[in-house]
Amino acid sequence: MDRLRDIAIFSHLSDTQLEKLKKISSVKKYRAKEILFYEGDEPVYLHVLLQGTLKVYKTNHKGQQIFLHQFYPGGLVAELAHFETIPYPATAEFMSDSEVLRIDYKALEKDFFKNPDISFEIIKSLIAKHKILIDVIQKEVILTAEAKVAKFLLENEELFKTLKNTQVASILNLTPETLSRTLSKFKASGLIEVGDEHHIRIVNRDRLQEML
Amino acid sequence: MDRLRDIAIFSHLSDTQLEKLKKISSVKKYRAKEILFYEGDEPVYLHVLLQGTLKVYKTNHKGQQIFLHQFYPGGLVAELAHFETIPYPATAEFMSDSEVLRIDYKALEKDFFKNPDISFEIIKSLIAKHKILIDVIQKEVILTAEAKVAKFLLENEELFKTLKNTQVASILNLTPETLSRTLSKFKASGLIEVGDEHHIRIVNRDRLQEML
């Protein structure tokens, strides 16, 4: 269980403290598409993603998923809900087979929260989430579909090569149709090109940038 | 300057610490409609609102304000930007004549951040902001115009009496036209009533609730 030491939030703990932590936590495996928690559930454990990917989304009035964020290994999941003991504000679903460290929250709070290193790590984690939420707002409320796609192209040119368009569309909370039409428009105005292998190449970075 | 003691984040400090704090901070007055900072500005001070109201908004592609949040006295403004030394992610504008405590951030960091009480208060403040952002997402991305109005009615029945409809509309990021039409619809279906004095009264709380 030296994996605990690799997790940022616990990296400064002493061996004795790690031992204690081991006692109040356990590892659980999940398969792709399983749900870690639903919006509205009461939190019991603090989860740390050890392996795999986890997406977090809210559901709107028409039942569509509004993608908020994707977690990678090391991520501390949903600490807000714990601190405030409020229900989870979103749903978390595994995108691939994954492993999660489950920590008994109450015990953690009792034994570890006086530790200034831990509270500093928690501040860091909260700030990271804060940024994510600001980005979500930026993406969902401020940007048009075109701007979303332009931004994603500029920031994730590589990802476009590996992800399917439906996946990109769902990250951007757009329909595949809209994404397809937007990309066609960009091609037509010479902002991007499609080589063989169907890979997209950005031709005019500056003009893409201007769309934001 | 005993007002410092009334501010939650500093309430646990000793007299000596408060003295130190006084040295690195100053009070500045602003008039309604003045700007505390613009989106994109580099932060220098940590601001605490002492008096008045401050609204925070982002601007979308068409130059409209997207209202994010309103601060009341005691609020710690924009700590995220400081921790991460990133530019402010939104614009802050005073809604009434106000007073702000400006704290030299670098000095604060040096002298006070080892203090566990302070870091706990910062965690609390971050969590509060986190909640606000989740609410913004809820409001802007998940809810329809009808649901926004229903929610606002349920949660702020009193405010409807004091605020003008344009003000409510701008809090909800709706046009006054849409707000007016939505309220008419609610009246027509007997969810609300308008008495004399133009005050709105909720008639059927449950059915309003269902719209969320």
Next chain:
DNA sequence: AAAAAACCTTGGCCTATGTCAATAAAATGC
């Protein structure tokens, strides 16, 4: 390699909300 499934593209249509404009009503100033 054939069949099935998943994905992409394109067209047509729909809906929620914004925009513009005109008028009515209310609030404010003098």
Next chain:
DNA sequence: GCATTTTATTGACATAGGCCAAGGTTTTTT
């Protein structure tokens, strides 16, 4: 209390982006 400015209401119209359907591709399964 009248005149002016600010708000509220209503109608007609515009628009972005979703929804549905159909045809063509690509990928996966067998």
